[in-house]
Amino acid sequence: MILKNQNEWALHCCSVLSWVPPERYLSTKALAEFHDVPKEYLSKALQALSQAGIVEGTLGPSGGYRLARKPSDITFLDIVEAIEGKGSTFACTEIRKNNPCRTAKHCDNKPCAVARVMWEADAAWRNTLRGVRLSDLAKTLKETVPADLLEKTGAWVVDRT
Amino acid sequence: MILKNQNEWALHCCSVLSWVPPERYLSTKALAEFHDVPKEYLSKALQALSQAGIVEGTLGPSGGYRLARKPSDITFLDIVEAIEGKGSTFACTEIRKNNPCRTAKHCDNKPCAVARVMWEADAAWRNTLRGVRLSDLAKTLKETVPADLLEKTGAWVVDRT
DNA sequence: CTTCCCACGGATATAAAATATCCTTAAATT
DNA sequence: AATTTAAGGATATTTTATATCCGTGGGAAG
Ligand code: FES
Ligand code: FES
Numbered sequence: 001m002i003l004k005n006q007n008e009w010a011l012h013c014c015s016v017l018s019w020v021p022p023e024r025y026l027s028t029k030a031l032a033e034f035h036d037v038p039k040e041y042l043s044k045a046l047q048a049l050s051q052a053g054i055v056e057g058t059l060g061p062s063g064g065y066r067l068a069r070k071p072s073d074i075t076f077l078d079i080v081e082a083i084e085g086k087g088s089t090f091a092c093t094e095i096r097k098n099n100p101c102r103t104a105k106h107c108d109n110k111p112c113a114v115a116r117v118m119w120e121a122d123a124a125w126r127n128t129l130r131g132v133r134l135s136d137l138a139k140t141l142k143e144t145v146p147a148d149l150l151e152k153t154g155a156w157v158v159d160r161t
Numbered sequence: 162m163i164l165k166n167q168n169e170w171a172l173h174c175c176s177v178l179s180w181v182p183p184e185r186y187l188s189t190k191a192l193a194e195f196h197d198v199p200k201e202y203l204s205k206a207l208q209a210l211s212q213a214g215i216v217e218g219t220l221g222p223s224g225g226y227r228l229a230r231k232p233s234d235i236t237f238l239d240i241v242e243a244i245e246g247k248g249s250t251f252a253c254t255e256i257r258k259n260n261p262c263r264t265a266k267h268c269d270n271k272p273c274a275v276a277r278v279m280w281e282a283d284a285a286w287r288n289t290l291r292g293v294r295l296s297d298l299a300k301t302l303k304e305t306v307p308a309d310l311l312e313k314t315g316a317w318v319v320d321r322t
Numbered sequence: 323c324t325t326c327c328c329a330c331g332g333a334t335a336t337a338a339a340a341t342a343t344c345c346t347t348a349a350a351t352t
Numbered sequence: 353a354a355t356t357t358a359a360g361g362a363t364a365t366t367t368t369a370t371a372t373c374c375g376t377g378g379g380a381a382g
Pocket of ligand 1: 091093094095096097112113114169173
C-alpha cells in the first residue's frame with residue numbers, strides 16, 4: 001500500500017499557492033511547470049482540491065487557482081483526504097462471519113476486534129495529519145529553506161499570477 | 162490507498178493459530194476453509210508470515226503452521242509489516258528539486274518538510290499497531306465473542322491439528 | 323522403501339487501481 | 353470575436369493486487 005503521488009503534488013501546490021497575492025490566481029500550467037509534472041494529470045488533483053473547498057478556481061486569462069481559506073485553516077489532512085478520500089485505509093470484509101462454527105443466532109452488534117485496532121491506527125495517522133496546518137509548513141520552510149531561494153520562488157509565483 | 166486484504170487474513174490467521182496446541186500445526190487448507198478464502202493465495206500470506214519469523218511451518222501430513230513466538234511477543238505491526246512491507250506509505254519523489262528557481266548550489270541536506278510530516282503520520286500509524294499484541298487481541302475477543310462460539314472454534318481448530 | 327501430504331517458491335493469468343492523455347464545454351478576459 | 357482557462361467526461365497505459373497453477377523436496381505413516 002502506497003499513497004498516490006497526487007498527495008505530494010497537492011501538498012506542494014497548496015504550499016506554492018500560499019504565495020499568491022490576494023485576489024489573484026495561479027494557473028495549472030504554472031503549477032505544472034514549477035513542479036515538472038504533467039499538466040493534465042495535475043489538473044485532476046487540483047479539481048479534487050477545488051471540490052473539497054481547499055482551493056478555488058476561476059476561468060479565463062489570468063485565471064487559475066488560489067487558496068479558498070487562510071493557510072492556518074487548512075490542514076494536511078484536508079489536502080490528503082481530498083486526494084485519497086475519507087474512507088479508512090483498512091477495509092474489513094467481515095471475514096469472521098465465515099467461521100464454520102458460527103450459527104445464525106450469532107449476531108455481530110460490535111465491529112470485529114481486529115478491525116477496531118486497524119481503524120484506531122488509521123485514526124492516529126489522520127490525527128497527526130490534522131495537527132499540521134499549511135501555516136505550520138510555511139513556518140518550517142522559512143526555517144529550513146535558504147532565504148534567497150524562498151524569495152526567488154515567491155517572486156516567480158507572483159510574476160505569473 | 163487501501164491496505165491489502167491479506168492483512169485481514171493474516172491477522173485473523175494468527176489469531177486462530179494461537180489456539181493451536183504446543184508442538185502441533187494447523188494446515189493452510191484448514192485456515193483457508195475456516196476463513197473461506199482461496200487456499201493458494203492465503204498460502205502466500207502465510208509464507209510472508211513465515212519469512213518474517215512470526216509463524217513457523219513444517220512439512221508432511223500433520224504439517225502446517227503454528228506461531229513461532231508467544232502471542233505476547235507478536236504485535237499487529239509485526240503482522241502488517243510482514244504483508245505490507247516496512248517502507249513508509251508515503252513516497253517522496255523529491256518534487257521540490259524541480260523548482261525552477263533552484264540552482265546547483267542548493268543542496269538538500271534535510272528531508273523535505275512535507276515528507277517529514279507524512280512520515281511522522283506513518284510513524285503514528287505504526288506506533289498504534291506496535292502497541293497491540295496478539296495476547297491483547299485474545300483478551301478482547303474473550304470479552305466480546307460469545308463463550309460458546311469461542312469454545313466451539315477452539316475445538317474446531319484442535320480437531321484439525 | 324514407498325506413498326501421500328504438506329510448505330515452499332517460481333511462473334503465469336486476471337482484475338483492479340493508479341497514472342496519464344485527449345477532447346469538449348463553458349466561463350472570464352482582452 | 354478571439355483567446356485563455358477550469359471543469360469534467362472518455363479513454364489509454366502502466367502498475368499493483370488478486371488469484372491460480374505447477375514443480376520441488378521434506379516429513380510422516382504404512
Ligand atoms: S472480520 Fe474484518 S477485521 Fe475481523
Ligand atoms: S519533495 Fe517530496 S514531499 Fe517535498
